[in-house]
Amino acid sequence: MQPIITIKGINKTYTSGFQALKDINLEIRRGEIFALLGPNGAGKTTLISLICGIVTPSSGTVHVAGHDIVSDYRAARSTIGLVPQEVATAAFETVAATMQFSRGLFGKPRNPAYIEAVLRELSLWDKRHAKIVTLSGGMKRRLMIAKALSHEPQILFLDEPTAGVDVELRRDMWAMVRRLRDSGVTIILTTHYIEEAEEMADRIGVINQGRIIVIEDKAVLMNKLGKKQLALTLQNPLRRLPDELAGHRLELSADGNEIVYTFDSQAEHTGIPELLRQLGKHGIDFKDLHSSQSSLEEIFVNLVRHRP
Amino acid sequence: MNLYAIRAIYIFEMARTWRTLMESIASPILSTSLYFVVFGTAIGSRIGAIDGISYGAFIIPGLLMLSLLSESISNASFGIYFPKFTGTIYEVLSAPISPVEIILGYVGAAASKSLVIGVLILATARLFVDYEIAHPLWMIGFLLLTAVTFSLFGFVIGIWADDFQKLQIIPMLVITPLTFLGGAFYSIDMLPEPWRTMTLFNPVVYLISGFRWSFYGVADVSIAVSLGMTLVFMALCVATIAWIFRTGYRLKT
Numbered sequence: 303m304q305p306i307i308t309i310k311g312i313n314k315t316y317t318s319g320f321q322a323l324k325d326i327n328l329e330i331r332r333g334e335i336f337a338l339l340g341p342n343g344a345g346k347t348t349l350i351s352l353i354c355g356i357v358t359p360s361s362g363t364v365h366v367a368g369h370d371i372v373s374d375y376r377a378a379r380s381t382i383g384l385v386p387q388e389v390a391t392a393a394f395e396t397v398a399a400t401m402q403f404s405r406g407l408f409g410k411p412r413n414p415a416y417i418e419a420v421l422r423e424l425s426l427w428d429k430r431h432a433k434i435v436t437l438s439g440g441m442k443r444r445l446m447i448a449k450a451l452s453h454e455p456q457i458l459f460l461d462e463p464t465a466g467v468d469v470e471l472r473r474d475m476w477a478m479v480r481r482l483r484d485s486g487v488t489i490i491l492t493t494h495y496i497e498e499a500e501e502m503a504d505r506i507g508v509i510n511q512g513r514i515i516v517i518e519d520k521a522v523l524m525n526k527l528g529k530k531q532l533a534l535t536l537q538n539p540l541r542r543l544p545d546e547l548a549g550h551r552l553e554l555s556a557d558g559n560e561i562v563y564t565f566d567s568q569a570e571h572t573g574i575p576e577l578l579r580q581l582g583k584h585g586i587d588f589k590d591l592h593s594s595q596s597s598l599e600e601i602f603v604n605l606v607r608h609r610p
Numbered sequence: 611m612n613l614y615a616i617r618a619i620y621i622f623e624m625a626r627t628w629r630t631l632m633e634s635i636a637s638p639i640l641s642t643s644l645y646f647v648v649f650g651t652a653i654g655s656r657i658g659a660i661d662g663i664s665y666g667a668f669i670i671p672g673l674l675m676l677s678l679l680s681e682s683i684s685n686a687s688f689g690i691y692f693p694k695f696t697g698t699i700y701e702v703l704s705a706p707i708s709p710v711e712i713i714l715g716y717v718g719a720a721a722s723k724s725l726v727i728g729v730l731i732l733a734t735a736r737l738f739v740d741y742e743i744a745h746p747l748w749m750i751g752f753l754l755l756t757a758v759t760f761s762l763f764g765f766v767i768g769i770w771a772d773d774f775q776k777l778q779i780i781p782m783l784v785i786t787p788l789t790f791l792g793g794a795f796y797s798i799d800m801l802p803e804p805w806r807t808m809t810l811f812n813p814v815v816y817l818i819s820g821f822r823w824s825f826y827g828v829a830d831v832s833i834a835v836s837l838g839m840t841l842v843f844m845a846l847c848v849a850t851i852a853w854i855f856r857t858g859y860r861l862k863t
Binding site for chain 2: 355386391393395402
């Protein structure tokens with residue numbers, strides 16, 4: 303299927319000489335949730351702003367829904383809704399007026415029924431006559447999303463949508479983003495909360511110091527880079543591991559009650575049956591065992607640390 | 611042409627005017643009325659006629675210009691500066707709008723507001739002084755041209771300003787002195803040389819002179835020069851704005 307966004311060879315160097323983006327090549331598939339993951343200052347917001355027309359590229363091209371973002375900016379931008387990281391609203395306007403403003407900016411005639419549906423979806427309908435300044439922080443964040451959706455975009459950019467948001471609102475937002483995706487909207491979100499990417503994304507791109515270092519399906523990424531561990535809780539504490547077991551990737555806990563075995567989940571032989579045989583041979587009994595896979599957070603930390 | 615966008619910006623900007631009705635409209639009218647009371651009625655009655663026009667009537671075009679210039683500049687500069695300050699400018703920059711459409715929305719609204727104020731001041735002046743308008747179409751033309759030109763200039767200031775102080779500095783330190791020295795309260799023929807020649811470097815002289823001609827048929831400089839100078843200043847503002855959008859100066863990074 304034709305990608306909805308195609309980014310080719312994008313570079314961005316600011317007048318200060320700081321190179322914020324380095325040779326970015328990326329394709330976003332129609333209808334997916336793509337999470338752009340990276341530490342603070344990695345270039346996530348610059349990349350989003352560049353696609354939306356707020357930052358001018360130094361070189362390279364971006365096509366959105368088949369339209370070049372520079373030469374055919376009208377068609378490209380009409381397909382995009384942007385929710386920036388900072389909550390920025392016209393404080394003294396009413397919710398209804400600001401929604402109408404946003405829709406008008408994107409060249410759409412009035413559609414009260416659609417605006418009502420968006421405001422209801424985001425639990426803002428009761429506040430439609432309220433001035434924005436009177437809304438709570440959570441409501442303002444939802445209003446930013448409502449404004450971005452006011453012109454029925456095909457693509458929604460969410461720049462750090464849940465930064466500084468409480469757990470309940472975060473869950474609500476995730477649910478809302480999924481509903482949007484189900485309705486056919488392509489979603490690109492940036493986050494430095496790994497949990498968010500792990501929870502939401504179909505695919506993940508990791509960006510660090512202006513360079514995309516990984517683009518992968520979430521499941522594949524976790525499989526490829528994830529380590530699996532088997533933890534065995536021992537019947538009797540051990541002082542040290544028998545020498546014969548030194549060849550295995552084993553660790554004994556400080557109190558001697560637990561052995562942790564690290565293995566590659568993709569390998570043909572995990573080595574677990576052999577390990578269990580060895581343990582039995584040495585009379586090491588265990589009363590419990592559980593396996594775990596490394597989280598996206600660990601994968602991410604490893605990636606960013608090892609590829610400067 | 612994205613007409614919906616122009617309309618959205620225009621309505622948004624005008625809504626701000628109605629929200630702040632007292633300071634937007636009442637305050638310029640009040641301050642101009644005070645000028646009429648002090649210069650027109652109180653002191654003016656002791657000053658002789660200039661070019662056959664009573665002093666009270668003579669100062670009307672100048673006072674109107676004073677308000678029109680400062681209102682156009684402050685409306686347009688605030689209109690574009692405020693979204694930059696609050697961060698809401700992201701929406702305009704990411705919308706499918708051309709620079710011309712942005713200008714039509716912001717400058718159109720600022721100029722409309724100035725025109726409303728201009729007409730109200732003219733009506734208020736009627737309460738204090740008797741005056742006639744010799745060339746009403748020219749008067750409307752000058753009013754419109756000045757409102758648009760100085761709203762364009764205000765837009766440039768609003769883009770340039772990166773704090774509230776800069777927003778005030780040009781109107782306070784440049785425009786007000788130029789207007790006071792531009793023949794708002796006197797005919798430049800009353801000045802001795804070299805001040806008279808120096809005054810001709812003040813662009814506001816041409817605005818006031820042309821505007822006064824449309825009222826009373828008398829002018830310090832010819833009407834063609836007045837019109838020409840106003841159009842030159844307008845062209846300069848348009849060229850500067852074109853450069854701003856081409857380079858993204860203080861709008862885009």
